[in-house]
Amino acid sequence: LAKTTQPISMDSYEGQEVNITCSHNNIATNDYITWYQQFPSQGPRFIIQGYKTKVTNEVASLFIPADRKSSTLSLPRVSLSDTAVYYCLVGDVDSSASKIIFGSGTRLSIRP
Amino acid sequence: DSGVTQTPKHLITATGQRVTLRCSPRSGDLSVYWYQQSLDQGLQFLIQYYNGEERAKGNILERFSAQQFPDLHSELNLSSLELGDSALYFCASSVGDERAGGGEQYFGPGTRLTVT
Numbered sequence: 513l514a515k516t517t518q519p520i521s522m523d524s525y526e527g528q529e530v531n532i533t534c535s536h537n538n539i540a541t542n543d544y545i546t547w548y549q550q551f552p553s554q555g556p557r558f559i560i561q562g563y564k565t566k567v568t569n570e571v572a573s574l575f576i577p578a579d580r581k582s583s584t585l586s587l588p589r590v591s592l593s594d595t596a597v598y599y600c601l602v603g604d605v606d607s608s609a610s611k612i613i614f615g616s617g618t619r620l621s622i623r624p
Numbered sequence: 625d626s627g628v629t630q631t632p633k634h635l636i637t638a639t640g641q642r643v644t645l646r647c648s649p650r651s652g653d654l655s656v657y658w659y660q661q662s663l664d665q666g667l668q669f670l671i672q673y674y675n676g677e678e679r680a681k682g683n684i685l686e687r688f689s690a691q692q693f694p695d696l697h698s699e700l701n702l703s704s705l706e707l708g709d710s711a712l713y714f715c716a717s718s719v720g721d722e723r724a725g726g727g728e729q730y731f732g733p734g735t736r737l738t739v740t
Contacts, residue, residue, distance in 0.1 A: 555731025608680040614667040
């Protein structure tokens with residue numbers, strides 16, 4: 513199971529683009545990369561999932577280089593409400609859910 | 625609002641007691657997952673049910689058990705409670721059997737359990 517490494521915390525300002533990088537050096541061929549967002553005392557919320565290259569939805573983009581050993585979650589023009597913990601997950605969609613590991617996440621703080 | 629409901633929202637009980645946490649998944653979702661989140665352990669996967677059957681087991685203690693009923697709601701039973709069981713317990717649901725890919729799960733608001 514691929515282990516992920518993320519920065520413990522990041523700070524930014526409203527209106528800026530924020531990029532959070534997740535390292536997963538031993539990612540396997542069948543592994544997907546998934547990002548969740550969690551506000552205090554709330555359950556995590558799915559943001560985006562990808563396998564390779566770039567995935568974009570209405571809230572974020574996910575950039576995955578060719579070697580897939582890392583991925584970057586990009587949040588465009590952040591606001592105060594984007595202050596949260598962001599988790600990077602890596603796992604094989606055909607493996608047991610018992611392999612789901614949320615890790616410590618990245619605590620993102622947005623300032624005015 | 626994710627569409628997943630959990631009751632109760634808060635629960636305070638004493639050591640040695642037994643409690644039941646309830647989860648109703650989103651309409652149409654067949655999978656239910658239970659997670660425990662404590663300050664020092666992060667978010668830990670406990671167990672998954674898919675259409676009434678246990679599908680995956682994580683770091684769930686023997687004092688804990690769960691089931692998914694024919695109407696797809698799920699209950700997590702915690703017995704012989706200890707101080708260390710104090711945590712937020714989240715239920716999540718998904719349409720299919722979302723496995724280690726961690727693909728789109730919808731989390732409920734959680735139940736905060738305090739054991740005194």
